[in-house]
Amino acid sequence: MDCLQQEPVTCEQMKEIEHRANDGGLSYDKMMENAGLEAASIIWQLLFPEVEGEIQEEKTTICGTNRQGDVVIFCGKGNNGGDGWVVARELAARGLFVTVVLAEGNPKTETAIGKANVVLRRGIPVIDAKAYLGELREILEAADLVVDAMYGTGFHGQLPETVRACARLINSTCSRESLISKQVFSLDIPTGLNGDLGQPDRDTVRADYTVAFHRTKPVHHLKEAMPYCGKVLVAGIGID
Template sequence: MRKDHQTGENPQVVTCAQMKEIERRAAEGGLSYYQMMENAGTGAAKFIMDKIPVKGRQVYVFCGKGNNGGDGFVAGRILHQNGAEVALVLVEGDPKTEDAITNSKLCQELQIPRIVLEELPDPEEFSTGTVIVDAIYGTGFHGELCENARKAAVWINDARGSSDYASRGRATVFSLDISSGLNGDTGQCDPDAVRADYTLAFHRLKPVHIKEEAQAMLGETVCIDIGIPDGLE
């Protein structure tokens, strides 16, 4: 299922390259990349909170080193501020992009716990109700998952516990923009790509979101407004 979270209408589809250009035009028009990241992460957190009461709930946010990870830091911060027991999982170490670094520091100031993959618990041992946010890779992903991202994806899928998104597992998985391990344009899928319950596409759907063969990996896809004005396509 694909819909716009704000309007309920069928959203437009843009390629990953077109989305990058839309963001560039939005930045030229005064909407900073930092604000777009803030809007994306906040919108994702609000969607999660609309679906699941997060107060006191364990939430693992898997952050990559790029801007998708930055979106994850924002979402983790908002969920933490709303009472969730958030743990940030640094899949590839510290973030590398300026805005992601800034948002990582904001999480550190709030003393949100951060862990590495080796510190994750056995996914088969925690109780039903855990929330997982997949913010490892977004529209920039192509090829195959790196070793650490593969380990993270396998853990996430084991934690979810079901290969069928229609059957809820132990954990509920929310992927930011695109399930990590999927190519946003072609739909090419790494064998260990994350299987999400919900995929939160930022601003517009990407081609992968409407490919039937990708639906088992994406779950329910919704568009999240990140503040970009219409008409920049």
């Protein structure tokens, strides 16, 4: 986690690093698996430091309150969503109550589809945001933890309508001024931020923690992005 002193890499450089790693034998599938495993471990350590490495049973303590440990994970259709599917699988395996929200329909990349299929086979609830947008607020209000895996380094331009609606719901129900504390984790980059330039969309997800993969990106060091990134942590994905 303590890699913040290293030089950041641009989104294009990160693509090239992953490409070289894949050519060298570390497959894209394995990198996604490693990213999700590391992110889930970081989330677990931060929320439950006293039970690190243990499987949760019955009630869990989140943010100082005796809650059931309800987690909502918003997955996009690309590889950032694939990372989210791995996190969903791992947190569910540790005893948390996980719901996956399809923020932009079914996954489209081969690696993300494979990770999603494992989650589906295990019976973890999955709902489509576009079809059930009206019910999402109630689901989020009951959650203790939210994970944003909608966009990573690939975002630029405008948020699609349903993704924007999801980001708005996350921000409105997980506000830091809320009476019920819930933590928001973004994977790699909060949805709505350009990984190189920042340029926050008006509905950019406001995370308490951002788990950057392999190295930080330029956005993680921009002053204008700090309110959205929260505390930035770095997770290895198997690349030296």
